Amino acid sequence: MSAESLAAVMAAIGSDRLSGYEVMVRLAKPLAAPEPPEPALYPTLHRLEAVGRLRAGWSTDPSGRTRRLYRKP
């Protein structure tokens, strides 16, 4: 993923705590991409986490569903 795409992912997350799917939804709208960026999204999120630009953690919502959420440090 290019530097612009990395910046777009960071911008999409903003100050929120989002799952990978939610990040993808936010990215799809402004980019209006014909093909959603799903294949590259998760490796990008994991790489950003590995280098310390994102934090990730598990959260359980009221319905009992466990989700992995990303946020900026």
Add this chain to the structure above:
Amino acid sequence: MSEPDANPSSSPDETPLPAEIDEYLRRLGAGLDLPVHVRAEIASEMEDHFRDSIATIESEGLDGDRAAREAIARLGNPTELAAELTSAHRTTRRLLAGAAGGVFHATLGAAGGLLLGIAIVAAALCASAVVTGTLLRPPTEFVFAGLPALRAALAGLPMVTALLAWACCVAAFVAARRGVAISTRISRRTPAAVRRIWATAGFATLFVAAVFVVSAPQNLLSVLSLLAVPFAFATGALTSSTPRVSLPRRKVIVAIGVLAILSASFARNVPAWSGPPPDVADTPQAHAAQLREFDRVAPAWTYIDGHPLLAEGGGLWGSGVITQAVNIWDFVPGNPGTAAQALSLFRDVRFEAWRAVHFDASPDIAEWIPDPAHSAPYATVPADFNAGEINAGYARVEFDVSHVRTTEWIVFVTGIGPDGRRYRLNEPEFNMGGGPLESSFTGTIWQWLTAAT
């Protein structure tokens, strides 16, 4: 995804995913070259993604099966995704952090393991003392009576080195397991790769340290014990998480091994079961045989009634130094006797350190004599009876024998008499009660291997 227990908690009442999704997740997991707990996290995250994605697609009008296939198509080839995810996790930063974290926790593990090892060795010592002092007393006495070499191997300071090495084996084993576990978790490398790296690096480092760096009292037993430390580390690293022998069984094997070795070591300290110790020799025949062996050093020069000119002054020994002192037989301060006058006729009076060996004077009697394999003393030092350390009738010597593998010594005093021949002026047996001066080699394993015997 073979370890469901490592999976982050999923809601148990969620509807099952379509079979195509399960197959996708299986192929994704198979392609991930990452530790189990990371694979489980990724599986859980992707499962969550599919639930959201399918729900969205279904809201756009597709039925369940078609929605699942569309969700899969959007996420792409599972093998390629697995490769990308694996690459994303293996950063240099995590590698360095894994190495540092592993070393840190291995150090903590080594400290704890050393305490555990000392506790095991101490407990084994106590158990061994009880066992060899009661149940095994006759057989251990029998073995040690017939195997003086084994007694020597288990005697003195090198035994301390061996005991500490055994404790270090436990420490190395624990440290390696802990280091591998932490390194794997942080670096996100596969356990197999991390195990190989830790086993190789740890073995090489500890082997070099054991052979070339650690300096301690040595004999064959301590050398073998120290060399076991790098092997214990490699074993701990390679068996981390997947022990080939079940833990209780391995503990039993280790306990039995330690007890067997320590039982043997304690047996040498057990008092005789019956009769006198077999190596106490004081019969006239044995003594005469011993004196004949002493004459190989130099013929005796006797003073009065068969007494030598020089008498016992005390012998000491430590890890690497033997000390011997002698007195002039009838010396009285201010009134030197005839022995002192006789001694003044000798020149080049010197101490000679000879290697000693056990000498079987008869089937039941043994003595210590100069080693027939050596025709010259290991070292000589001039004997100065005029130094006046206590009085003019006394001389003392220290030999540094710390770098010689020989552990038994006899010290003679010789001098060149009026006829130009060298004579022996003392009778070492009187000094030592029949036994030799004892030393132990002190140095590294490499120095021990390359040292003179």
